[in-house]
Amino acid sequence: MRVEYLIIGQGISGTFLSYYLNKAGSSFLVIDNNAINTPSKIAAGIINPVTGRRMATVWMADEILSFAWEAYREIGNELNIIAISQKNIIDFFPNPFMRENFLKRLEEKNEYVQLCTDQHQFGDYFNYEFGCGEIKPVYTAHLETLLPAWRQKLTERQQLQEENFDIAQLKITGVKIQYKDIEADKIIFCDGPGGINNPYFKQLPYAPNKGEALVVEIPGLPDTNIFKKSMLLTPLQTPEANFFWIGSAYTWDFDNADPTKEFLEKTNQVLKEWLKIPYKMMEHRSGLRPATLERRPFVGLHPVHPAIGILNGMGTKGCSLAPFFAKQLTDHLLFNTPITAIADVQRFRKILTR
Ligand SMILES: Cc1cc2nc3c(=O)[nH]c(=O)nc-3n(C[C@H](O)[C@H](O)[C@H](O)COP(=O)(O)OP(=O)(O)OC[C@H]3O[C@@H](n4cnc5c(N)ncnc54)[C@H](O)[C@@H]3O)c2cc1C
Known part of the structure; x- marks a missing residue:
């Protein structure tokens, strides 16, 4: 099988990445092991504009919150479900x-x-x-409805394979990758805490x-x-x-x-x-x-292996951050547009090059 993108993980990050790649007409396959107790399956889905005792406004609140509201409404409409509600x-x-x-x-x-x-x-x-x-305004993303609905759609279109991805079988062949019988231009890891030991990204400052x-x-x-x-x-x-x-x-x-x-x-x-x-x-x-020391996500392509990408490190705010950065990553993959510098995994170029 040949696809443009192989996506590992169908939590909220892999869901939105596959959603935007699908919208852009790219070919992809998602591999997900359907594990229980993943953060996306146990989260409350709260999207809150303020945080902590001081009720400090969250990072990029205006941009990210309004984007999330639209993104969940849009995917919800496509799936005929209510994927987000305002619940102050x-x-x-x-x-x-x-x-x-x-x-x-x-x-x-x-x-x-x-x-x-x-x-x-x-x-x-x-x-x-x-x-x-x-x-x-505070929103609740209904991941308990959204994740299975999107999974069903991917399954019907034969774009999801339910299995455990074994990184030992991943081969980088020049600018492409090979995994068992799957050839892809790029592999993008959206594997949440499962990715902390990923040999390509294990130097990143995760703080689960x-x-x-x-x-x-x-x-x-x-x-x-x-x-x-x-x-x-x-x-x-x-x-x-x-x-x-x-x-x-x-x-x-x-x-x-x-x-x-x-x-x-x-x-x-x-x-x-x-x-x-x-x-x-x-x-x-x-x-x-999948929290990180700097409380900022890891988004983009590996500085040494450009066929390998990541959308991870969503920490306590995956429900708001994942749609926004999945769209940024999609645009980066398709049009080489920039990723917000403080989220771009290229900021770890030095340690990922070692
Ligand atoms: C108790 C709790 C409450 C939370 N509440 C909120 C909240 O209210 N609001 C909010 O914004 N965030 C909340 N979060 C954080 C949020 O859940 C995460 O930021 C988000 O779910 C991360 O999503 P993800 O898709 O990046 O990772 P994941 O949800 O971990 O998805 C990764 C997927 O990859 C699959 N996978 C991993 N490894 C492999 C492999 N080797 N082979 C195949 N498949 C694999 C997993 O099974 C999973 O389906 C909460 C987290 C917890 C634990």
Whole structure:
């Protein structure tokens, strides 16, 4: 088989890269092993314009957030699904200090925050003594619907092979690559944390980070918003109504990617104190984020092997970053247009040349 591009991985990065290459009329094949607990399968899908206690505006917010909204709408329309919704965050202040902190952001005229107009609106569902604010616009990408829908489309078009990619069988033949019976102009790795040991890119400064979440059923809780009080509670677009995602931990020091008893107990404690209505635990998810030391992704072609490319290092923000950088990479592959310098993997030319 001969294709222009061989893509490894169909998480959110491989999904959007294959989507844009398809739109451009390029030929490609995606290889994905359909592993469980990949970050794209366990993420909440939140696309938030602010981050941290200081509610600092996220990197390239204006450009990346509006791009993500359009990109998910477009792919959703093509697949006849809703791939993104606006779900503003209702931020319940856990203590007076956090309320003060929020009011300070209001004084600074942070365009993404405001006080909830009706402070009692959620009083039937939650305990909150110190009031609430709203962060907007916040979006939720429905990866739980999007990833299988795109996978099905690729499968129907015979553009997806479900198997484990074995890098030992990859051969670079001049300016092309050969993998088993597949010949391609380029191979692009979108393999998330699976790519950390990739021999072509293992020198990159990855800093994998472990995350955990629970899926809980909460009958009667409105699915209009994401709710926050030390943890985030996000409505899921599952066939069953009333399913919510709650998380997540950020652990830098870990022995394995398995779910922990500590997270389970802590989250149950939070839910018991926060919710006024009953909930039922359905699932405990855990996995690694493909985070990087500089908190910027790795996008582009290898400086020594231009037949090998990468779209990885999405860290905690894959849902917003992946569509934007998948489009940049597609344009770079087709028209040699530049990639944002701070995301371009060529910034590691020196260490990748060693
Ligand atoms: C608990 C948790 C919550 C999160 N919440 C959010 C959030 O709300 N918002 C947000 O923006 N981000 C969130 N993230 C981060 C986000 O999930 C990641 O940034 C993003 O999913 C990375 O996507 P990816 O496609 O690059 O990698 P992946 O999702 O890892 O996809 C890689 C794909 O490649 C496949 N693969 C890997 N190796 C091989 C191989 N050898 N052969 C074949 N296939 C292979 C894998 O099976 C997988 O399908 C969260 C992460 C975690 C862990």
